[in-house]
Amino acid sequence: MVEHLGVPEVHLLGHSHGGFVVQYHALHRPDRVAGVILYDSAPVTGPEHAAEAMRMVRSFAARYAGHPGLPEVLAAFQAIPTISDDVRMTAVARGLFPAYFADYWGREEEFAAMRAAVRAAHISGLDENLVPHAVDDRADLGSVTLPTLVVVGRHDVVCGVRWAEELHRLIPGSELLILEKSGHFGHIEEPDAFSRAVTRFVSSTARGTS
Structure with missing residues (x-):
């Protein structure tokens, strides 16, 4: 993927379920990744996440x-x-x-x-054995070495502040931004604050910057 972009490194931003994809890269494929942004994400799925x-x-x-x-x-x-x-x-x-x-x-x-205008596709959450696929990265997140920004909306009902604070606590050196007037779509509700934070994080963690 990075080779096609023609750049030495990339920053990965994962929103909601996309956060689990980015966490996977941070844990298992960190090469040529300059930093990650976990946006309205969580370290775990399953019953505990559903209860929250x-x-x-x-x-x-x-x-x-x-x-x-x-x-x-x-x-x-x-x-x-x-x-x-x-x-x-x-x-x-x-x-x-x-x-x-x-x-x-x-x-x-x-x-x-x-x-x-919303259109949504149904994708099964079951694995090949028809068992709900669950993620729990909590035991591994302490090994993340990439610069990490965690962003969450104060009123997010899907992946709320509890999970953002847990990600922030588990990932060494991570930063946490809580958007006080947002739910799950802070980039829409508070676009200026969101874009400033992401731009600053990417600029400060890009290759050749301090």
């Missing part, structure tokens, strides 16, 4: 109790186990959309068109 997500969903529901849009969001969460094709996946993703923002309904005019 449900805790955050309950917090979201309490924050917006009485809002007319809340029942649709909660129904979408309940429908997640029923997803079996792209059509259902798209419907659920649109239903969940407000929960992925710090204040979707306060900025609905800004984000409504984006929600209507």
